Amino acid sequence: MKLAAVLLLCGQVLSYNYTTKYFEVPVDHFSFTNNATFKLKYLINNSFWVDDGPIFFYTGNEGTIENFAENMGFMFDIAPQFNALLVFAEHRYYGESLPFGDESYADPARLGYLTSNQALADYVDLINYLQTTRSRSSYSNKVPVVAFGGSYGGMLASWLRMKFPASVVGAIASSAPIWQFQGLTPCENFNRIVTDVYKTALDDDCSVPLSRSWKVIRNITSNDAGKAWLSAQWKLCTPLKTQSDVDTLVNWFSEIVVNMAMVNYPYPTSFLAPLPAYPVRSFCYKMTESQTVDDETLLTTIGAALEIYTNYTQTTKCNVINETAAALGEDAWDFQACTEMIMPMCSTDDDMFENSPWDFDTYSENCYKKWGVKQTHPELPILEYGGKEISSASNIVFSNGLLDPWSSGGVLSNVSSSVSAVIIPEGAHHLDLRGENKDDPESVIEARQFHIRNIKKWITDYYYSRDRKFFKNTSLYEKVTFARRVNT
16 A cells, blocks of 8 residues: 655655555563564555665654644655665554454453554564665665654654664754652643743734633533533534533643644645644734633634634534544553653643642542543653653753643753754744744754754764774675765
């Protein structure tokens, strides 16, 4: 199966194809009593691969792998420069990579294999297979592998380098909130960043009517007539009936507000949903002069403004309020967020959201009701991956856009000489991993150049270390070939 695409590079249009492949991996990498396996999906592109070139490996995250591959144009942009093989690996339990097929979500016993360390082990096995079957080298069976990842995928890319340095020579970890865990980052920081994005989108402070809206929603939906009225105004597929429905609506609304801040890119995109350039600005423009209107007018205005996210293509007939990003595997991620990826968040008077304290016990109880699992050790990923004690790591670049709320849990300053932080003031969620665009801010162009310099160093160091033992006995031709490669 192939997915056709087009790449614009140096003024030329280059066509390329993803080939869809599958690789068999264990359901449980860490047991000697469970021999079950399943097929992990991955996409591969060898359009730019020459001789002994490296592998650029995307560590897939919470969704179908095609959606991430189509939004990671930076890898394609630089692949010709490095003669790189491109690989995008799907995360287990997402897309087609289901260990138990349609029964993968049937019960906790099957879902229990959905963890980051199991996913990392999948990637290590796939990388080993690719290195030993795809190498064209006359020096060794191995070629260097660079990990790339954005968001949770960025966390995985960095952890892959930390835990399995023999598998990848370095990692570009964009918008990777590896410190968004209990005790590492104040729970209020995330929503404060979202608020700042809305405050500064236009001259008028767009956060003011939003901060007022939560109480208005609660007041209007306090009776059946109000629930029916808002259901119609906001074009809900299923009318509000209960207080639980209202809670779901509030969560849906707040998630959309957050999502628009995350993907506040300077050009139209369709990563989470089809959106215009700077969707927060477009949303806030529709909210202009809504700060002093009556309650019903405020919610009517917000309903119209929400269509920037929910109906930009004018094809949505009604809104499903338990879904905000169809391309992502929201149920599987909810399980992960209940077990391993517990990232405390709260709202206070200092942000524009409805006040909501962080209460781990309540959170854990709700997870138990939904999934039948109860996490009592929220510090698990800190123990697994080191928390802020990562100075022993090497060859990782953490990049964060300051318009991205997930930068609250990101690495924002250099950890060591080989674990670097790149700040992109005008950047939203992993903007630097997107393809080159004429509307890119200068800061993201500079960030990508920094990535390229580091990738070049990692690959050069690997080739030199790998091949130097063969160098003395090689021909002049092979020496020249080697010199050209490491100086690419």
